[in-house]
Amino acid sequence: HQAQQTARGYQSYAPRIARKYENRPCLLESVLDGLFYIAGADGVITPEELTYLENVSEAFGFGEADFRRIKAAHLGADQEDPYTILGVVHTAAFEDIRKAYRTLMIHNHPDQMLSQGAPPEFQTFVHDRAAAITSAYAKIRVERGLLAKAD
DSSP states (O other): OHHHHOSTTHHHHHHHHHHHTTTOHHHHHHHHHHHHHHHGGGSOOOHHHHHHHHHHHHHTTOOHHHHHHHHHHHHOOOTTOHHHHHTOOTTOOHHHHHHHHHHHHHHHOHHHHHHTTOOGGGHHHHHHHHHHHHHHHHHHHHHTTSSOOOO
């Protein structure tokens, strides 16, 4: 009855459910899917609801990549996600990520774009796009321990 009124108390329920169905992750994912559906029933999932869903996902034993996949199924791809920006999957080998980065930079480098006749008014957009690609690559390198995180 309390679960119908508030999300409080999930900290004790989620781990118990996780233990009970630990050998059936598809059921745990279905529960999480249901929670996404409930959270979005009013047409929007608030940051607080998203934090709640992420916490439940963690309690169910899902990793970050699993949560991103489940979230994307409900909310679409995160346009701030560095993997989405580079057009690679989260499980891609680093060499594939590097190849995608280099290809994108060849096609989106400001000098290249402007030399191919992009109008000068696109200059800001072109620079911003190249910066987003470079930033996404750096984030992935930090995440994978290949680049020291700048504080």
